Amino acid sequence: MAAAGSRRLPRAERERQMLDAAVATFARRGYRAASMDEIAEAAGVSKPLVYLYLNSKDELFSACIRREAAALTAAVRDAVEVGATPERQLWSGLLGFFEHTAAHPDGWAVLYSQARTVGEPFAAEVAVLRSEIVDFVAALLTAACGSRDVAAYAHALVGAAESLAGWAATAPDPAPTGRELAASLMTFAWSGLSQAVTGRVEGPAREESGRAG
Incomplete structure (x- = not known):
């Protein structure tokens, strides 16, 4: 050595x-x-x-968080097909996220399993990462949906992606691929998001909206 x-x-x-x-x-x-x-x-x-x-160990851990956070953010931003349809942008962003977390399981474990549970100041650094990704997703949805408030959609989508990637990290072999995970969340999320894009509200949400009006 x-x-x-x-x-x-x-x-x-x-x-x-x-x-x-x-x-x-x-x-x-x-x-x-x-x-x-x-x-x-x-x-x-x-x-x-x-x-x-x-x-120090604290500074080393912080450096790991910052590096892995920057790599994940870049993977999502670089994957999104600028100028594509909203559906294609969502798909490409999800694919970038899940392919990165699948290819870098140690980095994802540091961000998702370790930094968030150890406490401050590390949890705050991960919160900054999450906020940046939520803002990025919200900006994409805003561009697709016009002036409608999409903050709830952005938070829900990012939370679902994090949860699914966390599950996949501990799933028994054969573990799902990044593409399979992206397809699963796309199928789950797009039916609702497509209504937001077109301005249509259906089901219980429409009934509640009608009562409020």
Whole structure:
């Protein structure tokens, strides 16, 4: 390990190496049980070097959260087909989300299972990520639906996606693919969202609206 730790690498590459090891360790062991010793060993560096680059376990965990959050947000934004129909935009965004979480299970575990349950300040960092994704989804729905209030739809959709990805992470083999998860939520959500896009309200919601009027 000393030889591996002594190899000269650019700082950015060394930090990436440490963060990769930390994400995998936090996902497997949990924040409290994970030790800096095992993270350093997994990264192939000395523990003092981890502290030199990332100062403390708290700062290391925060760095993991920020990196994984940025990667997830970018995956969703990049996947959405700008200029496509609302249905196609929803599908492509869901596909980007679920394919990313399926391809990066350790990163998703850090965000969904660890950071939100450890407490502050980590939960607040994940809340910022969630708010950014909700705002992005709301902006897409607003563009499709015009001036109608879509905040409830955006929160419901993001919550459903998070819950489904969380379930998939612990589902027995063979685990559903990202495409299968996106198709499941698309089938579940689009019938209602399509009514919002066209301005139609049906079923119990229409009956309640009629009574209110």
